[in-house]
Amino acid sequence: xxxxxxxxxxxxxxxxxxxxxxxxxxHGHGSDAENIDTYSDFIKNVDTVVMGWNTYRQVAEExxxxxxxxxxLTSYVITHRPMRSTDNIKFVRESPCAVVRRLKQMxxxxxxxxxxxxxxxxxxQNGLIDIYHISVIPTxxxxxxxLFGNLExxxxxxxxHTQIYNGITELEYVCR
Amino acid sequence: xxxxxxxxxxxxxxxxxxxxxxxxxxHGHGSDAENIDTYSDFIKNVDTVVMGWNTYRQVAEExxxxxxxxxxLTSYVITHRPMRSTDNIKFVRESPCAVVRRLKQMxxxxxxxxxxxxxxxxxxQNGLIDIYHISVIPTxxxxxxxLFGNLExxxxxxxxHTQIYNGITELEYVCR
Numbered sequence: 001x002x003x004x005x006x007x008x009x010x011x012x013x014x015x016x017x018x019x020x021x022x023x024x025x026x027h028g029h030g031s032d033a034e035n036i037d038t039y040s041d042f043i044k045n046v047d048t049v050v051m052g053w054n055t056y057r058q059v060a061e062e063x064x065x066x067x068x069x070x071x072x073l074t075s076y077v078i079t080h081r082p083m084r085s086t087d088n089i090k091f092v093r094e095s096p097c098a099v100v101r102r103l104k105q106m107x108x109x110x111x112x113x114x115x116x117x118x119x120x121x122x123x124x125q126n127g128l129i130d131i132y133h134i135s136v137i138p139t140x141x142x143x144x145x146x147l148f149g150n151l152e153x154x155x156x157x158x159x160x161h162t163q164i165y166n167g168i169t170e171l172e173y174v175c176r
Numbered sequence: 177x178x179x180x181x182x183x184x185x186x187x188x189x190x191x192x193x194x195x196x197x198x199x200x201x202x203h204g205h206g207s208d209a210e211n212i213d214t215y216s217d218f219i220k221n222v223d224t225v226v227m228g229w230n231t232y233r234q235v236a237e238e239x240x241x242x243x244x245x246x247x248x249l250t251s252y253v254i255t256h257r258p259m260r261s262t263d264n265i266k267f268v269r270e271s272p273c274a275v276v277r278r279l280k281q282m283x284x285x286x287x288x289x290x291x292x293x294x295x296x297x298x299x300x301q302n303g304l305i306d307i308y309h310i311s312v313i314p315t316x317x318x319x320x321x322x323l324f325g326n327l328e329x330x331x332x333x334x335x336x337h338t339q340i341y342n343g344i345t346e347l348e349y350v351c352r
Contacts, residue, residue: 012308012310012324012333012347012349013190013323013324014189014190014324025330025332028335029334029335124316132188132316134188136312136347138332138333138334138335138349139330139331139332139333140300140308140324140327140330140331140333141327141330142324142326142327142328142329142330142331143326143327147189148188148189148190148316148318150318150319151316151317151318151319152318153318154201154315154316154317154318155315155316155318156201156314156315157188157314157315157316157343158205158314158343159204159205159314159340159343159344159345162338162340162345164335164338167333167334167335168335169335169338169345169347171188171312171345173188173314176314
């Protein structure tokens, strides 16, 4: 069955977003001469991305909507807003768990859970994330939006891969 | 000046203690044939350890008080309880920041901040931790005692060393 991957960056203290919307902290030291492109390796195995409305807006605002950044993937945007879907951007009103369960039944490659925290949380809670690929950014942000919420039970993980560049530690785990 | 080191283990979701007091999650996969002894390397540079009352009780209960585990160090236990200090266990009523500021003025080796969270938090908040040595345990605990609290400002870090064993990732940072 297709794997569901949480691929995201967090500060050492577990925040995925600064409360002031800054993004400079995401770059780490920025001192390595050679920029290791782990995103390209990751995205090769992905054909579908799932995100919430706020994440969609943030991604869309970085570029124009006409030049959608994930145009090689099918994007599912979870929202109650009445939006018209396109060939590769599907606006859906289902819960995150319903969307992911439906996508897992379809044939295809890996499914990337892109954010935000309110999309990720119910998937964790219901054991729907197969791979945790977390980039730990070398900073203690002190406040912001937390990646992890309270869960009813522990999710034991197995570390399968690590990579380090610019002071950023990428940790890849599968569920044990 | 002597360095103050926060040397502690946390789950991927940032908990340093399970709410049920379990400790088995701290061992990681436990699958490496050779157990890498990073604690011995760390403790070589330490001559002083600072902890709160609950941490002291937990450490003391693991062994008997007559066989105090940190007997090669000077231990400072922060508590309001009327306890009689010994040669190498000093019970002090000062705040964590006052203790650490005083110890930094004294000559000596590294000062280990051992826990718990209520000792660590004011030290972070006041910029009194020089080295963050965090072992990330491969599990999402879901609940427990969080290592990091809300801080007024960001603490940018520089990753200086990593080591991996049993699925545990040790991350050592200094303040930038």
